[in-house]
Amino acid sequence: MKTDKYNHIFLRCCYGYAVSGMAVLVIGAILPSIIAEAGISFLAAGSLLSGMAIGNLSASFLFPVAVSRLGKKRAIFLITLFAPICLFILSLLPPFPIMYGAMLIYGLVRGSITILNNSAVNDIYGGKATSKLNLLHCSFAVGAFLAPFITAIFMELGFNWRSVLYLILFLTAATAVLYGTMDESLLNENSVNKIKGKSKNDSQDKSFLKSYSFYGIAFILFFYLGLENCINGWFVTYLQNTGVMSTTYATALVSFTWLVIMAGRLICAALSTRLDKSTIILILSLGSAACFFLLISTKSLPLITASLLGLGFFLSGIYPTCIANAGPMIKGSTIGMAVLTAISAMGGIITPQIIGAIADRVGIVASIGVLYVNVFFVILLSIINYRKHHKKNQLLE
Structure with a gap:
């Protein structure tokens, strides 16, 4: 019952x-x-x-x-x-x-x-x-x-x-x-x-506040959430303004991207039992970067469609995997999760407004190029996180 x-x-x-x-x-x-x-x-x-x-x-x-x-x-x-x-x-x-x-x-x-x-x-x-x-x-x-x-x-x-x-x-x-x-x-x-x-008791252990790895994960999420919020908020407008597709097609494409995101999250959950978290984050970061570069650089409708769906797939697992990666660092600390959430959320708050401000001057299509900065730092911080994790494992061996 x-x-x-x-x-x-x-x-x-x-x-x-x-x-x-x-x-x-x-x-x-x-x-x-x-x-x-x-x-x-x-x-x-x-x-x-x-x-x-x-x-x-x-x-x-x-x-x-x-x-x-x-x-x-x-x-x-x-x-x-x-x-x-x-x-x-x-x-x-x-x-x-x-x-x-x-x-x-x-x-x-x-x-x-x-x-x-x-x-x-x-x-x-x-x-x-x-x-x-x-x-x-x-x-x-x-x-x-x-x-x-x-x-x-x-x-x-x-x-x-x-x-x-x-x-x-x-x-x-x-x-x-x-x-x-x-x-x-x-x-x-x-x-x-x-x-x-x-x-x-949790609040007494604040060693994570002195950990570079903790802030590395936090700022991966900072730049990731900036990118995700812009995709959610700006990409129908962006795709419409590229002139290669109708508003209806652009709206439907963003919609189907979320089906791919759902599949990506399920696949990442399965992979988490076979690969360590830092490896998954790096693979997802590199894959999302490749899809984003293709999306921004092409005017071909089939390639734009494929690259946006691919972008959704690779972005899908970054957030939950990063949270899991940070778990051992914060050790259940309420303060740790609050700091991690606050830093990451700021990226989602700041980035869409920056894109909007630049779009007023150069147009929405050109302003989306600013997200290259987000993609670059997600990759850079993911590489650093990967190397630090494997270096730590080598020392333990």
Whole structure:
């Protein structure tokens, strides 16, 4: 009986994560229409993407406070209610400061869902949570695939971008209802207390703050998240402006990239039992660099299609593998994970706005070339991480 109730919570979390993926990717899919209709600059559009990333980061600090005062169920219910409100506000295209505020809160909702989902699955499944977490994260990729795909279909049928937004609005409202009606008593609140009880001991071990390897991983994620957020937010606009494909094709292509990302994550999970993490990170970095260089340098539609799908495949496993690679360094430290998350999140906040600012001067197609910097540093830091890991192993032998 309890297993059925656990599955009910798990399925609610999967639905919430899938809708979260849709809610994030739909912004990038409709961004060209918002820029054209609202008459905003690329810099302003980049600020909207950065605002969403800032809201996502702020959830790490605000959601735990809400949970401590309201409980998990009530906190996530009230926070997720803001998602449909934010989407409705965006559909009205109000003055820019209001749009920015809506995206900030929208990001907070996304971050809160991520925290709740991961903690809930860990709480109810304990030591058997690994396979469930893999399925949970795949559900996000499914939603991320569906959003641009649905957008492309709607536009092909003659509907405008607001129709897509209202559909996602309805789905996010359903998310709030599902979270608000889950059985909170099944969530193991003792695990939260245990974490709090260990926090003092964890915080005493801060040796990772003096470790170059720790910061190497953090800045791999810094440059990686900058690249990923720009792909999510800017690439429909970029592909449309290259002039080699229609808006519908560009939207659908970004959508199918997320199917490849889902497959890539499953393959990386399988490879993790055979290869060490630093090797996987290096392989993924080199593969993503090759695909990115091909994507930017060609005007051939088949090559652009293949390179974007390849880019999604190789980028897919970098984040989770880096987090796993940093695990032995931070040794479960809450501070360590907070520092790692903060440094990496800054890349996702800063980079889209830089691209937007440059795009106002030289155009979106030329400005995407700035991401060469991100790719270069991901490769460089991955090589250093690989060499340090294998040098350490040689010394131990």
